[in-house]
Amino acid sequence: MKNVPNRVILPESELPRQWYNVQADMPERHDPYINPGTGKPATSEDFYPIFAEELARQEFSTERFIDIPDEVRELYKTYRPSPLHRAYRLEKALDTPARIYYKYEGGNTSGSHKLNSALPQVYYNKRQGITRLTTETGAGQWGTALAMAARFFGLDLTVFMVKISSMQKPYRKAIMETFGADVAASPSDRTASGRKILEQDPECLGSLGVAISEAVEMAVTTPGSRYVLGSVLNQVLLHQSVIGLEAKLQLEMVDEYPDLVIGCSGGGSNMGGLMAPFMRDRLTGARKPYFIAVEPAACPSFTRGKYAYDFCDTAKVTPLARMYTLGSGFMPSSIHAGGLRYHGMSPILSKLYHDGFLDEARAEKQNDVFAAAKLFAGEEGILPAPESSHAIKAAIDEALRCKQSGEARTILFGLSGHGHFDMGAYISYNEGSITDYIPTDEELQKGFDTLPKVE
Numbered sequence: 001m002k003n004v005p006n007r008v009i010l011p012e013s014e015l016p017r018q019w020y021n022v023q024a025d026m027p028e029r030h031d032p033y034i035n036p037g038t039g040k041p042a043t044s045e046d047f048y049p050i051f052a053e054e055l056a057r058q059e060f061s062t063e064r065f066i067d068i069p070d071e072v073r074e075l076y077k078t079y080r081p082s083p084l085h086r087a088y089r090l091e092k093a094l095d096t097p098a099r100i101y102y103k104y105e106g107g108n109t110s111g112s113h114k115l116n117s118a119l120p121q122v123y124y125n126k127r128q129g130i131t132r133l134t135t136e137t138g139a140g141q142w143g144t145a146l147a148m149a150a151r152f153f154g155l156d157l158t159v160f161m162v163k164i165s166s167m168q169k170p171y172r173k174a175i176m177e178t179f180g181a182d183v184a185a186s187p188s189d190r191t192a193s194g195r196k197i198l199e200q201d202p203e204c205l206g207s208l209g210v211a212i213s214e215a216v217e218m219a220v221t222t223p224g225s226r227y228v229l230g231s232v233l234n235q236v237l238l239h240q241s242v243i244g245l246e247a248k249l250q251l252e253m254v255d256e257y258p259d260l261v262i263g264c265s266g267g268g269s270n271m272g273g274l275m276a277p278f279m280r281d282r283l284t285g286a287r288k289p290y291f292i293a294v295e296p297a298a299c300p301s302f303t304r305g306k307y308a309y310d311f312c313d314t315a316k317v318t319p320l321a322r323m324y325t326l327g328s329g330f331m332p333s334s335i336h337a338g339g340l341r342y343h344g345m346s347p348i349l350s351k352l353y354h355d356g357f358l359d360e361a362r363a364e365k366q367n368d369v370f371a372a373a374k375l376f377a378g379e380e381g382i383l384p385a386p387e388s389s390h391a392i393k394a395a396i397d398e399a400l401r402c403k404q405s406g407e408a409r410t411i412l413f414g415l416s417g418h419g420h421f422d423m424g425a426y427i428s429y430n431e432g433s434i435t436d437y438i439p440t441d442e443e444l445q446k447g448f449d450t451l452p453k454v455e
């Protein structure tokens with residue numbers, strides 16, 4: 001075993017030139033998207049009114065490797081390759097024989113992995129002559145990343161920010177505006193879908209689903225405009241594969257291969273990206289790493305959801321996808337891991353989970369997650385995002401398991417972002433006022449009742 005540095009640094013020249021598309025190696029593809037208008041399987045053309053054509057094509061592609069455009073790779077170089085850390089101090093604090101590695105994606109101004117997909121999405125839209133983009137943001141990371149990318153490529157951007165998040169995180173809004181974005185708290189009076197929800201409930205604190213509906217509506221009703229989505233879709237998992245491709249090279253540099261790959265999962269993009277090349281090894285039979293996706297107990301799509309066709313938004317304009325879902329009408333409680341408050345889950349991850357390749361999903365409670373975050377911050381010196389802290393919690397549990405069994409397993413987890421804009425959440429945790437909200441079966445049933453009937 002080589003002497004492993006605290007941070008394994010990949011030279012800029014080694015930044016991947018191609019993304020890896022896990023769809024190329026899946027024995028079965030995910031169930032087809034369905035056009036809600038016709039009830040028939042959707043084609044890439046059905047996506048053209050909503051997404052840039054190249055992105056719509058990527059959504060359906062089974063090409064194994066797809067070139068990263070030079071313009072995008074140059075911008076990646078401003079903050080990538082991201083470091084792979086060896087968690088020496090955490091290992092010592094846990095007194096575990098496990099070797100813990102984490103891939104840190106918080107080292108850019110947007111503070112998360114979201115920039116990896118924001119840059120190519122804006123690039124492909126610009127190349128097609130689109131001048132204006134719309135999107136939603138929950139916790140604010142996606143909106144911030146997109147505001148940066150839109151600024152770099154010179155496009156206008158309107159961000160519908162979930163109202164509860166805009167109240168909890170005013171500084172996120174300020175960053176987006178600094179990069180030139182127009183930010184509206186959702187539900188807003190800018191769209192018919194927003195106005196309808198406000199009529200029913202003027203105090204509505206919003207959800208990602210509602211914000212998506214507003215953004216899609218504005219994109220399809222404004223000429224020269226397109227909608228972009230920061231998670232869930234196959235194209236986003238494709239772009240995020242850069243995380244896993246780098247991590248695999250970095251582990252090779254220190255003669256390591258992960259026994260366990262752990263990620264938090266909201267819509268599935270950072271988990272999908274981190275695990276991509278390792279999943280390839282699993283699908284081709286080359287290696288057998290074990291995969292764990294971690295979600296909040298308050299929004300348990302994998303662990304308590306149904307594997308069913310559902311809308312990706314509450315306005316029911318996007319194609320239907322078969323995924324693990326709580327129903328697009330599910331309104332999760334206002335937990336602090338805003339990026340994990342989505343009702344559904346990536347169709348690719350859903351299929352891999354259903355078929356047993358993604359081995360395990362866990363739901364964790366807020367207080368346990370923040371306890372893990374605090375331990376991690378104190379040992380590693382990085383203040384993690386509440387979302388990422390779900391992965392930390394599982395990594396710590398697995399390391400403690402190794403302590404009991406004496407196994408020196410190699411654990412890789414995704415540290416998807418920093419928590420510098422989540423200090424309100426940390427204040428609540430430090431005061432002891434964070435609640436562990438777990439929906440009842442009856443509450444989940446209300447969400448399932450909103451699932452569309454698909455033959």
Ligand SMILES: *Cc1c(COP(=O)(O)O)cnc(C)c1O
Pocket residue numbers: 111112113114139141142230231232264265266267268269270271339340385387388416417418
């Ligand atoms: C958005 C976000 C997530 C959740 O989204 P995924 O698509 O599941 O990755 C997790 N961590 C951070 C830091 C985020 O910003």
